Amino acid sequence: MKWISMSKRNLIVAVQESSYIERLGDFIRQSSFGSGWQLTAFTNPAALRSYMRGGYAVDLLVAQPSLLDELGELAESVLSAALVGQVGLSRHKHQVLQYQPLPQLLQSFAAIYASTEQHPMKLTDEGDGEFGGESAGGASIISVYSPAGGIGKTTLAMQLARQAAACGARVFYLNLEQWNAAPLWDSRDGREDFSNLLYTLQAAPDKAASQIVALRKRHPWLGVDFIVPCENAEERLSISAEHVKRLLGAVKATGEYDMIVVDLDSRLDAAHFGVFQASRHVLWLLNHDPSSLRKTELAMQYGEQKMGPSFEALKAKFRFIRLTPFGGSETEWHSGKIASLSLTASVPFVKEWAAFGQQGVAGWFDAPQYRGAIETLLGKLGELKPGGESGAASERRNSPAAQGSNSQSA
Known part of the structure; x- marks a missing residue:
């Protein structure tokens, strides 16, 4: 990293x-x-x-x-x-x-x-000339997507953020779902934060990074920062590709994160395309269910029709992640374009999580087999050094600037 x-x-x-x-x-x-x-x-x-x-x-x-x-x-x-x-x-x-x-x-x-x-913390315009572009320096942006609802996108996104933080990375979690139910945040606190941030991005973009630092919240158990997500469904639907690029660029511009994990819903609109463009990796979650596989095939077709050659370029960032079915049986892909997809990694189905239907509760939102799969995935993505340490943490630890604090009590 x-x-x-x-x-x-x-x-x-x-x-x-x-x-x-x-x-x-x-x-x-x-x-x-x-x-x-x-x-x-x-x-x-x-x-x-x-x-x-x-x-x-x-x-x-x-x-x-x-x-x-x-x-x-x-x-x-x-x-x-x-x-x-x-x-x-x-x-x-x-x-x-x-x-x-x-x-x-x-x-x-x-x-x-x-x-x-x-x-002031100013947005920078680097690399490909777009705010938050993948080629810009700073934090790695990893987005999590699937056209199938209820497949475990938020579970994957939160566990990814948690494991990266446990390995020493400084992580920002961004939820862009239209309807979000993850109990990572207290909905009574910060309900207007996302709306205020969107306004700042349009009216005073140079202040957006500073506002993120002021509005962000910390989840002590997951070890990640986040902004309370958008509560207004209409406002979420109005977010454009340029909005999300500026938003991700503002998070980068704080200079305080090594990784940004973006949790997306199952639609495929302008905001999704903007996140894909800004991402280093797009983790596309699949499972063995025929209807879910068909939705992936249709979503790929829609992207090609909507964006043409631009979507072909985005496909290089797609990393297909398979949710291992209950019981561990390996069903072969059998549907058209799906059969040609190359899997990057697999994550296990955890029946206890499905039974409770909740996520993020300290004490039981933990499964060694899932955690191990996420660590393997981070390694395959190039985000972990050998031994399980994040690349960013390793560079910070070995840099000349990594010095202790002074203390004067005389």
Whole structure:
């Protein structure tokens, strides 16, 4: 997996509790956040004052209100936030809860940094001249598709994202289904996020990457970031190929992801074609059911009729993944064009998942045979190094920039 290194931003954290600094520093060193941020920490007000007056680079200063107040007036160029016990009680503009899960704490830091006008993240136009194009640098985009409904696309997409994250990749999961039922998100929180993001992509595209950083949420068990998907069915149907290319380009432009997994529904519209064009790999899920195979054949015919030679070029990205039927029997393909398809890999049918009809529940959304199949698939796609480590994680670990955090408590 290609990884483009970037300079680390300077995060200054000041609290009175040394144990808090130790936990935070350990977590940053072991997390993907540490690849983009360098931590310098203080528990002593005098040491903090000396550092701030020394003219050192500061991209974000986060401190308890009492320590911030001791610094007096800060230069306008210094972005600061108060680390508080309860939001709303401090006079400071930016406030972050001190005690919250560390992944969410670090996301709050990144969101504050990204939300300011001083630090815009701009979309880039690379490679093929289209936003989010497959030849552009940065994150690998892997989309999951099948014209057959209920075949397990979301299961494959979520397990793919989860396994890549477990191997050290920084993963963004994007659900573009018209009707989505995966319990990855709390529908009460962030219901308007996708609509607001689409508006920004059209009205102020240069701010889209920063807005993604501000709106994204973290699933602690899967280890992936996501945006709460579109709730408005009509709005989803209005998304064009250009919209999804800009959206994927904005996720790339954050510079914080190695892989973007796109979960598609069973229709085949302009948005799908746009995702296919932006993807490095399109995982096309098949099973042994004759009607599902026929739908794949019809979808291929439709693509050829709709896009002509352009669809022929897209077919080079298709990786056909077979859902192994219950009982493990291997039924031969027997239908026209289907018989000529070359399978990249197989994933097993897990009857417990089908019986529950739910996904994403920690504790039982796990099957060693499926996890092993996904790891094999990632290896075949070239997204894993030997030994099960993601290519991006390996490059980060071996790069000169992969240094530990500084800590100053004197």
